[in-house]
Amino acid sequence: MNNSSEEEKPLVLVTGGASGMGRAIVERLARDGWRVVMADYNGELAERETQVLRAAGLDVDYRAIDLTDEAAVRAMVQSLPPLAALVNNAGIFDERAFMDVSSADFRRMYEVNLLAVATLTQEAARKMADGARIVNIASRAYLGAKNHPHYVASKAALVGYTRASAMELAPRGILVNAIAPGLIDTPLPLALIHL
Ligand SMILES: NC(=O)c1ccc[n+]([C@@H]2O[C@H](COP(=O)([O-])OP(=O)(O)OC[C@H]3O[C@@H](n4cnc5c(N)ncnc54)[C@H](O)[C@@H]3O)[C@@H](O)[C@H]2O)c1
Secondary structure, three states: OOOOOHHHOOEEEEEOOOOHHHHHHHHHHHHOOOEEEEEEOOHHHHHHHHHHHHHOOOOEEEEEOOOOOHHHHHHHHHHOOOOOEEEEOOOOOOOOOHHHOOHHHHHHHHHHHHHHHHHHHHHHHHHOOOOOEEEEEOOHHHHOOOOOHHHHHHHHHHHHHHHHHHHHHHHHOOEEEEEOOOOOOOOOOHHHHOO
């Protein structure tokens, strides 16, 4: 897709694009000829990384947003042209033995790792053209792991949601897939690495 004109460039929204894996996804897609918007809670970092990527000649923009704010998420997607792809990458992690996890811990984890994805997917799919793509970043932890049951459960739920949305969007040729990475060296799993 290199050498496309601005008008021809497909638009992709990458959540959590300011840091870690999301940042790498943003750069790779931009280098492959996509127009990329990163949506991230950390507006300062998103602005800085956007400037770095633009200085390298890449077509990148950002939105500072808390993805747990449903109204803000819907408004953001409505303000953008139709997406050719959506990468639901933003996620949070928390290290805590299962006896110590409160319902508030569970709720927060589900709000970011599952509900934000559902809102974004629904809103994006309204305007997406047939044949668009959605990729959800789950985790190998969905199979089960110690000391973060709420994270494990949120990612298992995300895998289920991915399958369910894939079935409903398939008639439009919109493919929904999940990726389940193992441990990747980013700011997110530092608590695990240093155990
Ligand atoms: N790093 C790993 O080992 C690993 C392994 C498997 C899966 N994952 C998953 O990969 C994804 C990216 O993880 P990472 O390691 O790059 O993490 P990271 O912490 O480096 O990046 C996550 C980004 O998401 C953003 N974010 C978090 N909550 C948000 C919210 N409410 N609204 C908007 N933005 C928000 C953060 O600001 C951050 O920029 C996550 O979904 C994570 O669960 C990570």
